[in-house]
Amino acid sequence: MGFKQYLVAAVAIVGLGAGSAPGWAQDVGTPSEGGSHTAASLVQTIPGMPPVSNPANLYSETGGSHIAPEVARDLERVYVPNLRSNDVSVIDPATNKVVDRFPVGKSPQHVVPSWDLRTLWVTNNAEGTVHGSLTPIDPRTGRPGPSIAVDDPYNMYFTPDGKSAIVVAEARKRLDFRDPHSMQLQQSIDVPECKGVNHAAFSIDGRYAIFTCEFGGHLVKVDMVEKKVLGYLKLSSGGMPQDVLVSPNGKIFYVADMMADGVFLVDGDTFRETGFIHTGLGAHGLYPSRDGTKMYVANRGSHLIHGHPHSKGGGVSVIDFATNKVVATWPVPGGGSPDMGNVSADGKSLWLSGRFDDVVYRINTKDGSMISIPVGQEPHGLTVWPQPGRYSIGHTGILR
Secondary structure (H helix, E strand, C coil), X not given: CCHHHHHHHHHHHHCCECCECCHHHHCCCCCECCECCCCHHHCCXXXXXXXXXXXCCCCHHHCCCCCCHHHHCCCCEEEEEECCCCEEEEEEXXXXXEEEEEECCCCEEEEEECCCCCCEEEEECCCCCCCCEXXXXXXXXXXXXXXXXCCCCCEEEEXXXXXXXXXXXXXXXXXXXXXXXXXXXXXXXXXXXXXXXXXXXXXXXXXXXXXXXXXXXEEEEEECCCCEEEEEEECCCCCCEEEEEECCCCCEEEEEECCCCEEEEEECCCCEEEEEEECCCCEEEEEECCCCCEEEEEECCCCCCCCCCCCCCCEEEEEECCCCEEEEEEECCCCCCEEEEEECCCCCEEEEEECCCCEEEEEECCCCCEEEEECCCCECECEEECCCCCCECECCCCEC
């Protein structure tokens, strides 16, 4: 079966489509990890978005036992985009060995799970050229399909209703809404004051998203219903915001800033900065723990865009969501450059790319011990697959 035929068959099997989450995901009467469904109606989501099962923990459906049956049949792999070698390394977590490596487009930045969880998209933004592309990976076989020409896909997200992919065209200061399967352009939103737009998080009800503006020290808030810019926010200090993650209760947006060496707290509804948590040198990637109680902060160990290997400042900080306090710090032995990644389905391992060390770190989430796995040149936004959850909002696999 060809890759395109496979996608069609997969859609037919599990009844996927815009506004329809995989399989069991529509059953909101099933108990979830982290709380019950009794208050689900308290959150009025945008039309077509799956309901919020537990308003106290929007990650409640991403517990380890919540892998959809169709997704559970996929290969267990870690997909690593190597920015400078223009390829993807594939790691088997059972052996911690690279078992495959294949070429993709120029400058692969992230591997992004689709909203319906049936395709992993490699965002090749072809830095400095107009030859960007998206390469689909079939998670059942682990093999790539033909790339699709797309302008400047630095990163990619999906509207919570599944109707659009959002290609983050960083160099263009633009958000391109595209068909989530064909990637045909639907419409664009210019964000002229957002220099270096790259990462995002969505409100608990799906009505707005907040994007970081890396090279301007700003955030931009975008209305996901009206498709328009609602405003900009200049962070009080630092000046190079990176990843952004919403708290389990949807009230706080955490913004990693690699110049401020920590995480800003922003009230999404009022769009105001409310606090700051110091973590470590070059705060970069943000990931929730599998039980939704903690956040892992990857500190890249440098303020430089092109840093040096074996940085003594490289490591991971663990923040408790309930207290907004750092409860653990895990330095990389011998120094390193942890960047982007995700948590394993069972929550026992945090996988992060070692951006300037050409390795991937597998970190034990119980005690912070870690191993390094050599990969290609300048690994960036890796994804771990399969993942539990009903649907993906993009990046390296932020599921709900």
